[in-house]
Amino acid sequence: MLLPDHSYVKAESLEECLKTLRETGEKAKVIAGGTDVIFNMRLKLFQPEVAVSIRGLKDLLQVEELDDGSVRIGAACRLADLIDHPLAGGRYPAFRQSLEAVASTHIRNMGTLGGNICLETRCWYTNNSDQWREGLQGCYKTDSELCHVIKSSTKCHAINNSDTPPALIALGATLTLQKEGAKREVPIAEFYRADGVDFSVLGPGEIVTHVTIPPVSDRQVFIKITPRKGMDFSLGAVAARCDGEGEQISNIIIVLGSLVTAPVVLDKPAQVVLEAGLTDDAIEKAADLVRDELGEVSNLYGRSIYKRQIAIVLVKRALTQLREQ
Known part of the structure; x- marks a missing residue:
């Protein structure tokens, strides 16, 4: 399956990324590891006009201990790099276990923490080719007023299949959400919505930049x-x-x-x-x-x-x- 036509922007800084997202609006999609986004683009579930890469941005690759003992992790950190990091997987056993549980070794070597947190919800009616979806007359995730999972439902029931969020919620983590000119902190427990389409509180032009985990018991x-x-x-x-x-x-x-x-x-x-x-x-x-x-x-x-x-x-x-x- 070929990727849909799009332009590619390699952001050289977080500021450039946020500016590009403001200027392009809903036409853009952020790519870090790309393990989920690229696949969904091939399925034509995502058809952005602009792909904005944040891979390798230094601002989003730091793992540091704060004065209060919390650990702040950049959203572009690779999952594999966090498993044995003394301030990440090494300090939080449940977080380490969730990182190790993500997909396969090559996915963990490419995928990022921010990408796993923002993983698109999945449904076996939707996560197929566009020819398959055309035969089903669409659904809530593809701009139709229908759920094939529960016919009488007024919302999408696609599943959040991400591994790290349950662990991060249990650890009391907070997400830093940022757009051009604004930043806010949101407990990850309040980040997700019970809706398969509009599944997070991310606003237009906004991305997850950091994850902060407080000091907690290792039980x-x-x-x-x-x-x-x-x-x-x-x-x-x-x-x-x-x-x-x-x-x-x-x-x-x-x-x-x-x-x-x-x-x-x-x-x-x-x-x-x-x-x-x-x-x-x-x-x-x-x-x-x-x-x-x-x-x-x-x-x-x-x-x-x-x-x-x-x-x-x-x-x-x-x-x-x-x-x-």
Whole structure:
């Protein structure tokens, strides 16, 4: 499949990138590693007139410790480089596990942290050739008022299949979003929307420039289930973090990913184990609440009943592993 016609701009600075995005508006698409964007351009899901490359921008490649002990990571850092970095994967075990879970070695060698955070939502009706989509009369992601997954739905149910966001949410990370003349900080837990089309809070001309992770306890875990290890997108993932020792815990957070349109923070299951501790009974009770917390689950990439069971198993495994740490 050939790429659609477009012009290419290699930004020499962050300022040039943001200026180009302001001038070109919706006609432009940012490319860093390109592992997702280029593929979607070949499928004609993305047809930008201008591709703006931020690959290698020094402003977005830094990993540094701030005065308060937080770690600030540039969005253009390659996933592979962060796995063994002492301030990234070396400091945050769940983050490291999520980085190692992304696709294959060659994808991690090209893909960037910002790209994984902004990964386009996926649907087996949409992520196919344009000839395939024409036979289905379009959908919400292709400018039609229809969802092939849930026919009666008034929104898109494409899935957020990114691996690092659940871990970063569990770690309390904050994103720096920047456009020409403006910058803002957004907790990554508030970055995603439950809509497969408009799936993030990024505005026109705005990009993710940095990720900041606060100092937290190393009692944390990330688990991912895939059909084939090291290759496939996730069928389901979980990240969890807590303070305390043994069964006695505090400040616990549990996050599910790759099951619906956005990562899901499980409040009720977390409250159960926060009050009762990480006992076998409490873990079972917490897992029983997952179905309700997860909400509506589609049949994308697996039957909904199977995906709900995956979610329950993931939560049990995560809480059990936290207890053992």
